[in-house]
Amino acid sequence: MTMNKPNPTQRRKARKLALQALYQWHIAESPITQIEAEFLVDNDMTKVDREYFSEVLRGVPASKSVLDEHIAKHTDRSPKEMTPVELAILRMGTYELIHRIDVPYKVIINEGVELSKIFGANEAHKYVNGVLDKLAQELRMPEVKAVKK
Template sequence: MKRRQARELALQALFQLDNHEISIEEAIGHVTEETDPFLTQVVTGVVNYKEEIDATLTDKLENWSLSRLPKIERTVLRIAVFELLYNKETPAKVVINEALEISKIFGDEKSSRFVNGVLSKYTEQ
């Protein structure tokens, strides 16, 4: 499974977890029958580090609260921030580009611009 597909499935699995009280394994099982280590790593990582991820996102959001974000944007951001902070094997540019592409697929026309604006703050020094 390619990483793009794993990220898209991670988005769907995390969406399941946000809406239902099920296990990580069940959420992944609802979106694919394949087992993929990267998919499992991303979903598990976002769930395990959700508080830390949300805290950093809250610091980066301007004029927004995390709870007001549409679920798609919030979940795409959580996946990307997990990769940026805890899974350093993928370059930041790639992580951000993947998040933008996924937000274009699952979000509306403004989603990718919003996601880009937030994630670009993680690369500013």
């Protein structure tokens, strides 16, 4: 079985839509399957990595408590004190660090920072960068050490 190399632009769009869907899930508390169905209907998904979108969108809520435990170790704020955007980005990034070993940790951090620049508050990208960097050191230590050599 040959795996196609993921298209970075399609992945970026998938993350952007997943963030918006996770934000909606957080605010509206609608079932994730309903939100996913709405997003698939309401958005042009032809240039989106749909598999990635669905995996992240379903995976984050399914492992929310584990993700929040990891995030809590590296932040001085509780999830309730974070903005819904910051929380969604950190959960997505943590999910990817744990479950998507095929994606380099630096890509995950960079994507989280870029999303927080677009959707987050003024200095949110600095906060997201710091927390995801600490999470990468915890969850991807061999990769982080290899890159820093």
